[in-house]
Each structure stands twice: as structure tokens, then as C-alpha cells.
Amino acid sequence: MLFLKRVSQGKFLHTPLERKQHMSYQALYRVWRPQRFDEIVGQQVITTTLKNALITNQTSHAYLFTGPRGTGKTSAAKIFAKAINCHYLKDGEPCNECDTCKAITNGQLNDVIEIDAASNNGVEEIRDIRDKAKYAPTQADYKVYIIDEVHMLSTGAFNALLKTLEEPPANVVFILATTEPHKIPLTIISRTQRFDFRRISADESFGRMKFILDQKQVEYDEQALWVIARAAEGGMRDALSILDQALSFSDNQITVDNALLVTGSVTKQLLHQYLQQVSDHQSGPALETMQSILGAGKDGQRFIEDLISFVRDLLLYQEAPELINVESTGLSEQDYKALAEKIDSSVLYQMIDQLNEIQQEMRFTTHPDVYLEVLTVKLSQLNASSTGATAISDPSPQIEQLQDTVSKLQQEITQLQQQPVKQPQAAESKPTPKRTSSSQTIKVNLSKVYPILEAATKDDLVKLRDIWGDMLNMLSVPQRALLHVSKPVAASPQGVIVAFDYGFLYQKAVTDDMLETDMENDLKKLIGEARSIVYVPNDQWPTIRQNFISQHDLNRPSTSTKEVEDEDDATDIDEPKEETNDSNDDKMVTEAQKLFGNDIVEVKND
Structure with a gap:
């Protein structure tokens, strides 16, 4: 047990400040304020530059110190004021022992003037500075003006200061300090040497x-x-x-x-426990952990900030473990390794998005616990509801399926390219009937297609096409590959018809019940309405569409699936179209345009 040396008033004696007379207790940041450039923490580049300028007598008449609060701007300005006036300068550092250094340290030298621009931001105050700056210093070699929070000056005050910076008097140095340099006119910045103080690690x-x-x-x-x-x-x-x-x-x-x-911070052990619970989708235990954290008096905003910092550390640990000082976090290497392997990086990205969103909303609420409860439930559902996160966790099966699909496409293209050369005599080999026979084996369930066409509108089709890409992104990688050569061709409030460019992909889609279920669920999430999905081959779609238009125009009863699938019957249905008069043709075109849109319907004169 170390014992402390106390004075009679119960205050501590500080060895570096024995030169000061004992007085009432001062805050640590005042007692331990840097008195030399080497004591300024985390700004080595700036302090080295200033020391070299002092050593070589290449100091400027105006400096601009910018950076976050508490990073050493004002301290550096006071040290510079001492160093430029110290007659016992050593390696660019003030001696802190001569009368000038002591007077500046105690704020008793009239030639070093520190001004708070927040409360002296008018034109008259700056004009007073400008007028007094013309007079030579009385005690020191240089008269130094330190203007803190200079961005608070008014436009008129900046204009009054500008003239002085353009034609500075001899033996006068201006040091401007600010946390918001973007509010300072560029005409002022261009006449100063700017030093940007960084955040201290x-x-x-x-x-x-x-x-x-x-x-x-x-x-x-x-x-x-x-x-x-x-x-x-x-x-x-x-x-x-x-x-x-x-x-x-x-x-x-x-x-x-x-x-x-x-x-108001939260221990890393509690954060580790909370994150582990939400990653396991255990919203109940996670809510209990969160309530215990708030019940211990922890601040909700600080809890969010600590959680963001923890998730950020996990992301860095996944990419480059050497960047994280694990010992400083309060957790073991094993804890980080287990969580980093357990939670996918895409889930961590989503967590940060959710945390940032909640953090913004909590700024204006008096009930942060409600937002934190909602946050906990959302985080617990991230991995379960995000198909993208789970789909890419193990890409090997998806890659194999994609390769298989590409291989089949290449085979079909090769066959199509070889057919004219391989069988030049159409009468002998009859390659075309071979293709059409395979096409005719594709059965289309018109009993599902026609009800959608009866209520189809162009607006519904446009609406579906607008969100089609978003719906595809919600599907798994193999499902997206299957639907890559498909598109919606008709839509109604009850359903959507999807046409496939290739017959074998159409057959694969028809037999995939999970694909249809996933597409219907994702469409419902995007548009808020349930719609059925019906597939058709792209090469049969024009015939199906034309047959429907003809039947609809003639008010015929809907035909059975077998009749429409039969090629001869389809031709018979088309025959009455030639016997109708011009008014019926116009009516048919209008009806087609209403159902499918002008961009799809093409009118050709015989």
C-alpha cells in the first residue's frame, strides 16, 4: 500500500510544481498543463516543426491551431509565446526558469495577451487589438496575441483582423486557435501557418x-x-x-x-454477454442483460457508444488482429476469437447501421429504454431475417450450382451453333421438329395464367418491374442465378407472370416449390401485398397472350389447358380474328395496350 504525502489542508504536493506556492486545490488538467513542447501528448509532428522554426529563427507572424477540444492547442500557443521570448532557449524549448517564462506561465506578462473570441467577438474589440498591436512590447521581445475560439468572431471583426494580418507590425505574433476551422474565412487562413492537432489515441x-x-x-x-x-x-x-x-x-x-x-460506461464482459446473446437470437436473455445494465445506472447513449466501439473492434479483429490491443479491452484473446469466428462480418455491418440509427433517434427522447428494447429485438433477428448474410457464409455449394448452370447453357449454345452445319438437309434430319418437340413437352398451366391476365394492368407491371431487382437481391445466390434470364411480363393485383428465356430453366423453376414460396414472401415484404407467381416459357408467351386477347375480344368461354396447349386448336382460335371488321381490330389493339402496355404490344398490318 502506497502512502501519500499530504499538507495540512489535505492537498497533495506535486513534485514537478514545487516552484509554485501552495494554494487551494486545482484540477489535474491545470496542474499538469504542459510547460514544454515535449510534454504535449500526441502532437509530435507539430511540436517538432515549431521547435525547428524557433531554433532556425524562421517563425511566422501568424499561426492557426485547429483540432478537437483538449488536444493541446492553447497549451502549445502559450509554450510558443514563452519560447519565442526566452533568452535561454535550448533545443527549441523554453527554460521555464527565467523571469519572462515564469511571468508567462503565471499569466502576468502584459506582452502576452490571451483573448476569448466567444465573449470578445465584436468589431470594437478587434480594432482595439489592432491599435495596440502597433506599440512595441514593453517587457518581452515579442508581443503575442492568443485568440481562442477565433471562429466566433463576427464578419466585421474578421475584416478588421485581416488588415493587421496583411501588414503585421514588427515584433507581433498572432496565434489563432479554433475547433471549427471551416467557419474561418479563407482570406484569414491563407495568411497564417496552419497546424491541425489530431485526436489523442x-x-x-x-x-x-x-x-x-x-x-x-x-x-x-x-x-x-x-x-x-x-x-x-x-x-x-x-x-x-x-x-x-x-x-x-x-x-x-x-x-x-x-x-x-x-x-457511465459498461464493462466489456457485459457487452460480450449481450452481443453473444443477440447473435444467438436469444432476445429474452439479451433484454434482461440490457435491463441490468440500465438498472445499474449506466447511460443509454454511452451503452450505444460502447457497443459500437466493441463491434468495430470485432470487425478490425476479423481483418487484422494485430490492430487491436486486446489487453486494453478487458477481454481475453479467446473471447475475441470466439466472437469473431461466430458472427459474420455482414451481420456486424448491419449491427452498426442499427446502432447508428437508434443513436440518432435517442437524442430527442425521454424514454431511451424503449429504444434500447426495440434495438435488442432487432439485433436478435438480424441473422435470421437476413438471407444475404446466411447465403454467403459458405459459398462452395452456390458456386458449384452456378458452374453447373453455366455448363448447361454452354452446351445448349453449342448444340444450336452446330445444328445447321451438322444436318444441312432439313428433310432428312429434321432438326427443327426435334427442337419444337422438346418445346411442346413444356406444359403451361393456363388455368393459372388467364385469371392474372383478366385483371392485368400496365401500372401493376411497371410496379413489379421497378422492384424486381430488389426482390432478386433478397433471394439466395442459386435462386438469383436461376432467375437471371427471366422477367415479369404481366401483372395484376393478384399475381405476376414470369417468362423464362430458356426452357430448361423454366422447367427447373416449375419444380422448385421453395423458389415460388420465397419469391411470394419477398414480394409481400416489398409491396405489402400477397401475389401468386406463375411461370411461362418466353417463346410461348406471345402465343398465350394473343390467344387470350382473341378469346377475350370475342367473349368466348375460357378454353381448357389441353385445348390451348394443342397447336392445331390454337390456330383455330386465331382464325376468327381475320373475319372481324376494322372496329373489332381497333378494339383488340386497345384492349392489348391496356393489358400489357404500349411498349410491349406491336401492331403490324397484313
Whole structure:
């Protein structure tokens, strides 16, 4: 057990700050504010550039520091103000011991002016700066203006500042800091040297907090520091603020439980349990886990963020395990490996989409538990309802079936190409009857086709064609391959007729009951209506359509399937069409266009 050295007021003495007089307690981010470029965490490129500029005396008259909150912008500006005025500069670092450095550190040097643009954003304030900037510095070598949150300046204030940046007075340096550089006029940005501060990684935040607690001789659990580092979301100041809160909460001892309570985060063990349950489609146990998490006082938004982070780690682990520092997550390598092998990446993508959607909706609700319950049920159903995710899990059978289909197509094409050369005498070999005989063996159930045609409309057909691609994407890979050479040719509110280019594919579709069921279910999901599916060969479709139009126009009773399938009977049905007068022909054309659309019906004069 490590003991702490206390002063009479119960506050700690900090070794790096013994030069300061003892005063009331200060927040960690103020006490441990960087005083040298090397102490700025996670911005090595920027600090090296600034130090080299100071060493070579190539400093600019204006700088723009941009980046997220708590990443060291203002600290770097103050260190730069000390370094450019320090007479004992060493390797680009201020000495922090001379009178000038101490005065700037304590905020007591009149030549270093720090301005908050959020509360001094008017034209008059900037004009005052412009007028005073003309006067030479009184104590230091350079007069430094640090304008924080500069994007808050008004348009007039930016215009007043622009003239000063165009023709800067001698021995004056402007350092502009902002979290929103897109709000700054380009005329201002072009007259500054811009440095973009990046988010601080969890590893770097962890290292800095570990160093501070070691200096303070405070006991801590490293896993607790990882929780705080992740909750800080790239801000070093946020990390130290949370650490300060955890110290106060736990009486100067940092534990995992206290860190979780302070940040509102959820343990990875609970997240692991929750994700395992939803991936097993166990919505009941998953709801219980979620309720226990909320019952422990965890924040709903933080729960979503932690879950997104966990799913993201799983995706990275599947692709490149070396990118994930498993020790920092609180789980074992075996836990990650088991989940990564169990949950398909496509399901993880869907989970992130659902989490992002719920996260946006929860921003404006006072009942987050309702959204989280709905989320849990949705996540539990993802793998079961997503045919795409399950269909690609093992592509070997689908590939074999596709190869078989392609092979059959190639054989049929080869036969068609060889027939004219192989049998030049049509009377002897009669290749054409051979093809037609195989075509005639294809039986079309007209008792299912005609009811659809009686109520068919062009609007229904257009509607079906618009969503046909979406319906195909919902089917499995072999089913999509089978339907690739098919298309809807007629539709009514009760059903749809699908024509196949190849007869053998039509026969395969007719015998596949599962295909018809899946297509009907998917169409119902897309259009909200149940419709039956009827298949026809594409080469027979014109005859079927024409026969129906003729019978419909003559008001004849519907014929049986056998009569329509017989070629001679079909010809007999077509004969009365020639005996009708012109008005009947026009009526027939109009009826056909109404049923099938102008783009399908073609009128030819004999």
C-alpha cells in the first residue's frame, strides 16, 4: 500500500510544481498543463516543426491551431509565446526558469495577451487589438496575441483582423486557435501557418495518466485507466477531468468499478454477454442483460457508444488482429476469437447501421429504454431475417450450382451453333421438329395464367418491374442465378407472370416449390401485398397472350389447358380474328395496350 504525502489542508504536493506556492486545490488538467513542447501528448509532428522554426529563427507572424477540444492547442500557443521570448532557449524549448517564462506561465506578462473570441467577438474589440498591436512590447521581445475560439468572431471583426494580418507590425505574433476551422474565412487562413492537432489515441492518454498517477503516488488499476482513456474520445483534457472525478469519488484510489461509474460506461464482459446473446437470437436473455445494465445506472447513449466501439473492434479483429490491443479491452484473446469466428462480418455491418440509427433517434427522447428494447429485438433477428448474410457464409455449394448452370447453357449454345452445319438437309434430319418437340413437352398451366391476365394492368407491371431487382437481391445466390434470364411480363393485383428465356430453366423453376414460396414472401415484404407467381416459357408467351386477347375480344368461354396447349386448336382460335371488321381490330389493339402496355404490344398490318 502506497502512502501519500499530504499538507495540512489535505492537498497533495506535486513534485514537478514545487516552484509554485501552495494554494487551494486545482484540477489535474491545470496542474499538469504542459510547460514544454515535449510534454504535449500526441502532437509530435507539430511540436517538432515549431521547435525547428524557433531554433532556425524562421517563425511566422501568424499561426492557426485547429483540432478537437483538449488536444493541446492553447497549451502549445502559450509554450510558443514563452519560447519565442526566452533568452535561454535550448533545443527549441523554453527554460521555464527565467523571469519572462515564469511571468508567462503565471499569466502576468502584459506582452502576452490571451483573448476569448466567444465573449470578445465584436468589431470594437478587434480594432482595439489592432491599435495596440502597433506599440512595441514593453517587457518581452515579442508581443503575442492568443485568440481562442477565433471562429466566433463576427464578419466585421474578421475584416478588421485581416488588415493587421496583411501588414503585421514588427515584433507581433498572432496565434489563432479554433475547433471549427471551416467557419474561418479563407482570406484569414491563407495568411497564417496552419497546424491541425489530431485526436489523442487511447494509448497516449493511458500513458500520460499513468505518468501523473505515478508522480502523485496514487494506487490505480490499469484497466480503469483504459476505461477513462476510451471515454475521453481523443481529448487529453477530458481524460484528466474524468480522472480527477474518479479520484474524488474513490478517495484517491482508481478502480475499474469507480471508473465505470464515473464515465457511465459498461464493462466489456457485459457487452460480450449481450452481443453473444443477440447473435444467438436469444432476445429474452439479451433484454434482461440490457435491463441490468440500465438498472445499474449506466447511460443509454454511452451503452450505444460502447457497443459500437466493441463491434468495430470485432470487425478490425476479423481483418487484422494485430490492430487491436486486446489487453486494453478487458477481454481475453479467446473471447475475441470466439466472437469473431461466430458472427459474420455482414451481420456486424448491419449491427452498426442499427446502432447508428437508434443513436440518432435517442437524442430527442425521454424514454431511451424503449429504444434500447426495440434495438435488442432487432439485433436478435438480424441473422435470421437476413438471407444475404446466411447465403454467403459458405459459398462452395452456390458456386458449384452456378458452374453447373453455366455448363448447361454452354452446351445448349453449342448444340444450336452446330445444328445447321451438322444436318444441312432439313428433310432428312429434321432438326427443327426435334427442337419444337422438346418445346411442346413444356406444359403451361393456363388455368393459372388467364385469371392474372383478366385483371392485368400496365401500372401493376411497371410496379413489379421497378422492384424486381430488389426482390432478386433478397433471394439466395442459386435462386438469383436461376432467375437471371427471366422477367415479369404481366401483372395484376393478384399475381405476376414470369417468362423464362430458356426452357430448361423454366422447367427447373416449375419444380422448385421453395423458389415460388420465397419469391411470394419477398414480394409481400416489398409491396405489402400477397401475389401468386406463375411461370411461362418466353417463346410461348406471345402465343398465350394473343390467344387470350382473341378469346377475350370475342367473349368466348375460357378454353381448357389441353385445348390451348394443342397447336392445331390454337390456330383455330386465331382464325376468327381475320373475319372481324376494322372496329373489332381497333378494339383488340386497345384492349392489348391496356393489358400489357404500349411498349410491349406491336401492331403490324397484313
